[in-house]
Amino acid sequence: MALRELKVCLLGDTGVGKSSIVWRFVEDSFDPNINPTIGASFMTKTVQYQNELHKFLIWDTAGQERPYFCTDKEEQILYHYRFRALAPMYYRGSAAAIIVYDITKEETFSTLKNWVKELRQHGPPNIVVAIAGNKCDLIDVREVMERDAKDYADSIHAIFVETSAKNAININELFIEISRRIPSADANPPSGGKGFKLRRQPSEPQRSCC
Amino acid sequence: MNEEYDVIVLGTGLTECILSGIMSVNGKKVLHMDRNPYYGGESASITPLDDLYKRFKIPGAPPASMGRGRDWNVDLIPKFLMANGQLVKMLLYTEVTRYLDFKVTEGSFVYKGGKIYKVPSTEAEALASSLMGLFEKRRFRKFLVYVANFDEKDPRTFEGIDPKKTAMREVYKKFDLGQDVIDFTGHALALYRTDDYLDQPCCETINRIKLYSESLARYGKSPYLYPLYGLGELPQGFARLSAIYGGTYMLNKPIEEIIVQNGKVIGVKSEGEVARCKQLICDPSYVKDRVEKVGQVIRVICILSHPIKNTNDANSCQIIIPQNQVNRKSDIYVCMISSAHNVAAQGKYIAIVSTTVETKEPEKEIRPALELLEPIEQKFVSISDLLVPKDLGTESQIFISRTYDATTHFETTCDDIKDIYKRMTGSEFDFEEMKRKKNDIYGED
Ligand SMILES: Cc1cc2nc3c(=O)[nH]c(=O)nc-3n(C[C@H](O)[C@H](O)[C@H](O)COP(=O)(O)OP(=O)(O)OC[C@H]3O[C@@H](n4cnc5c(N)ncnc54)[C@H](O)[C@@H]3O)c2cc1C
Numbered sequence: 001m002a003l004r005e006l007k008v009c010l011l012g013d014t015g016v017g018k019s020s021i022v023w024r025f026v027e028d029s030f031d032p033n034i035n036p037t038i039g040a041s042f043m044t045k046t047v048q049y050q051n052e053l054h055k056f057l058i059w060d061t062a063g064q065e066r067p068y069f070c071t072d073k074e075e076q077i078l079y080h081y082r083f084r085a086l087a088p089m090y091y092r093g094s095a096a097a098i099i100v101y102d103i104t105k106e107e108t109f110s111t112l113k114n115w116v117k118e119l120r121q122h123g124p125p126n127i128v129v130a131i132a133g134n135k136c137d138l139i140d141v142r143e144v145m146e147r148d149a150k151d152y153a154d155s156i157h158a159i160f161v162e163t164s165a166k167n168a169i170n171i172n173e174l175f176i177e178i179s180r181r182i183p184s185a186d187a188n189p190p191s192g193g194k195g196f197k198l199r200r201q202p203s204e205p206q207r208s209c210c
Numbered sequence: 211m212n213e214e215y216d217v218i219v220l221g222t223g224l225t226e227c228i229l230s231g232i233m234s235v236n237g238k239k240v241l242h243m244d245r246n247p248y249y250g251g252e253s254a255s256i257t258p259l260d261d262l263y264k265r266f267k268i269p270g271a272p273p274a275s276m277g278r279g280r281d282w283n284v285d286l287i288p289k290f291l292m293a294n295g296q297l298v299k300m301l302l303y304t305e306v307t308r309y310l311d312f313k314v315t316e317g318s319f320v321y322k323g324g325k326i327y328k329v330p331s332t333e334a335e336a337l338a339s340s341l342m343g344l345f346e347k348r349r350f351r352k353f354l355v356y357v358a359n360f361d362e363k364d365p366r367t368f369e370g371i372d373p374k375k376t377a378m379r380e381v382y383k384k385f386d387l388g389q390d391v392i393d394f395t396g397h398a399l400a401l402y403r404t405d406d407y408l409d410q411p412c413c414e415t416i417n418r419i420k421l422y423s424e425s426l427a428r429y430g431k432s433p434y435l436y437p438l439y440g441l442g443e444l445p446q447g448f449a450r451l452s453a454i455y456g457g458t459y460m461l462n463k464p465i466e467e468i469i470v471q472n473g474k475v476i477g478v479k480s481e482g483e484v485a486r487c488k489q490l491i492c493d494p495s496y497v498k499d500r501v502e503k504v505g506q507v508i509r510v511i512c513i514l515s516h517p518i519k520n521t522n523d524a525n526s527c528q529i530i531i532p533q534n535q536v537n538r539k540s541d542i543y544v545c546m547i548s549s550a551h552n553v554a555a556q557g558k559y560i561a562i563v564s565t566t567v568e569t570k571e572p573e574k575e576i577r578p579a580l581e582l583l584e585p586i587e588q589k590f591v592s593i594s595d596l597l598v599p600k601d602l603g604t605e606s607q608i609f610i611s612r613t614y615d616a617t618t619h620f621e622t623t624c625d626d627i628k629d630i631y632k633r634m635t636g637s638e639f640d641f642e643e644m645k646r647k648k649n650d651i652y653g654e655d
């Protein structure tokens with residue numbers, strides 16, 4: 001069976017549950033005290049989709065999405081600077097991006113549009129976008145209506161699901177949907193010869209100098 | 211940001227990002243800031259192309275023939291990685307290589323009498339090369355065999371040469387090599403920029419030639435590697451490593467003041483806030499009063515719509531113009547890459563010419579290189595000062611990196627990193643120290 005490696009990157013404000021979603025997907029567990037930065041930076045999971053194996057290479061933000069204050073040089077105003085510490089490398093070659101917000105925090109939904117804009121600017125042109133309204137186990141304190149989020153997702157042709165990393169709701173479904181949306185392998189053959197990863201030599205010769 | 215850090219790093223150039231990564235991996239609390247809104251400082255790859263035009267104050271926007279601006283990632287400083295070099299070793303030890311994809315540079319060429327020739331570095335290539343006459347070839351072949359067998363730990367391989375005493379000039383004489391062969395051996399294989407090595411003991415030169423051959427043996431076509439999307443990916447990769455180990459990143463942060471008390475750094479002020487620290491790492495642009503100028507480098511970025519002539523249409527290559535060939539003291543380098551490396555629009559090539567400035571008219575100095583590249587669609591010329599710290603930083607605990615020099619490799623950069631590490635920690639640099647200290651990869655590999 002053909003194996004395809006698919007890079008997926010996560011976006012969204014700090015604390016919405018990005019790392020928890022990946023942790024649930026890859027390890028099928030939930031850690032309420034997940035370390036905000038140190039933890040898993042690179043997680044993989046292979047799932048079968050039709051007659052292909054999809055190996056998801058999932059990139060977490062490593063905390064580089066954390067907001068800080070900063071003066072905009074052009075507008076000369078102090079504002080919450082959320083995006084630019086994420087390096088372009090982060091988006092490079094991604095087949096899909098999952099943008100996460102927290103259904104119990106209206107503000108994380110308002111900034112969603114900025115993340116989408118950021119992705120359009122820096123992400124690959126044909127990237128599959130998925131929006132996840134996380135923490136849907138906390139309906140009592142819901143601030144974002146499912147309908148509003150769904151409408152917005154539709155307007156930008158993005159996948160939409162409400163998820164709970166805590167209760168394992170819709171996490172696998174989210175990735176299955178991504179598999180479904182990714183163009184089949186023969187639709188866009190890799191162009192112009194890809195690069196390779198550096199590997200250690202079987203035996204590294206030790207050079208001593210005079 | 212109102213916190214106490216072990217180390218604050220200013221500037222996100224390659225040197226700063228590698229050091230930031232090493233510090234974070236070793237448990238230091240790091241705050242890393244840059245006044246620019248992008249990663250990389252001087253070692254950034256500029257994108258989109260419009261930004262390059264703006265940076266060099268070229269009037270107007272790039273013409274339509276340049277294709278999509280977003281397809282460009284133009285390095286400001288031309289360099290390649292040696293396949294067996296120190297930077298590759300750092301990438302492997304830190305596993306930052308996981309974030310990057312590389313291609314092998316297709317060819318290495320040397321300039322002789324106005325023409326360029328493929329650098330022969332194996333016996334077979336030397337015999338096929340038109341760079342030398344037949345007898346010269348035989349002698350050069352003998353020399354290469356000697357170098358390949360040479361082992362500084364085994365006196366039986368010395369054949370009457372004392373590696374620590376015999377000057378390289380004498381070795382060339384022993385093998386009866388002519389001036390042209392000496393030129394390309396010293397400059398295109400041993401990669402010396404000047405001829406000062408001729409009177410030094412030969413051991414280092416022989417080992418440099420061995421390094422070249424070993425790097426070449428690794429992937430075949432040439433000893434040089436280049437990362438897809440440009441060299442700017444390198445600092446980003448090490449910044450990610452630092453962030454994974456807890457480093458805090460802030461871009462677009464104007465730095466107002468480096469606060470020093472009793473001669474020792476205690477913090478950095480940005481936008482009215484003070485972050486405290488025990489040690490500071492920065493590039494020279496953040497501490498203009500603590501660095502001095504030791505020279506200048508001229509670099510000319512040239513956009514072409516054709517591969518360089520006589521390179522067999524290589525999509526990437528390096529050309530070395532040995533100083534002797536053009537009556538100079540230091541070599542001129544040309545590094546070329548292209549759309550095959552995701553750094554230029556389809557069908558475009560970027561050739562960067564660089565050398566150490568020797569006269570008052572640096573643009574004239576690089577003319578022989580530009581002639582090899584004609585027709586050139588667009589040129590971007592920069593002349594930058596080589597800045598080095600005035601002191602070791604032992605007292606102030608302010609550790610300043612050196613500006614990137616005219617070499618087109620990362621050897622001197624890696625040496626600077628190792629040196630700063632030693633000054634900061636008091637212990638000798640050890641690649642083992644760069645290894646990740648815990649598992650951060652989950653799932654199947
Ligand atoms: C166009 C070009 C010009 C160059 N010009 C110069 C130059 O002017 N001066 C110069 O010193 N080098 C020069 N070099 C060569 C450089 O030393 C090698 O390319 C080198 O190994 C750099 O690659 P790197 O930084 O990726 O790996 P490196 O870090 O250089 O890895 C090389 C490994 O071998 C050792 N090593 C590296 N280079 C040498 C060397 N040259 N001699 C002995 N041991 C070495 C290092 O300590 C390390 O262990 C040039 C290279 C290129 C491509």
Ligand SMILES: Nc1nc2c(ncn2[C@@H]2O[C@H](COP(=O)(O)OP(=O)(O)O)[C@@H](O)[C@H]2O)c(=O)[nH]1
Pocket residue numbers: 012013014015016017018019020021031032033034035036134135136137138163164165166167
């Ligand atoms: N109730 C609930 N809490 C969650 C859920 N997902 C994450 N959290 C919590 O939200 C906090 C932030 O999660 P984290 O994954 O670190 O978010 P990140 O900053 O976006 O990576 C943690 O305390 C998690 O335990 C969820 O689905 N439900």
Ligand SMILES: [Mg+2]
Pocket residue numbers: 018019020036037060061062063
């Ligand atoms: Mg996280």
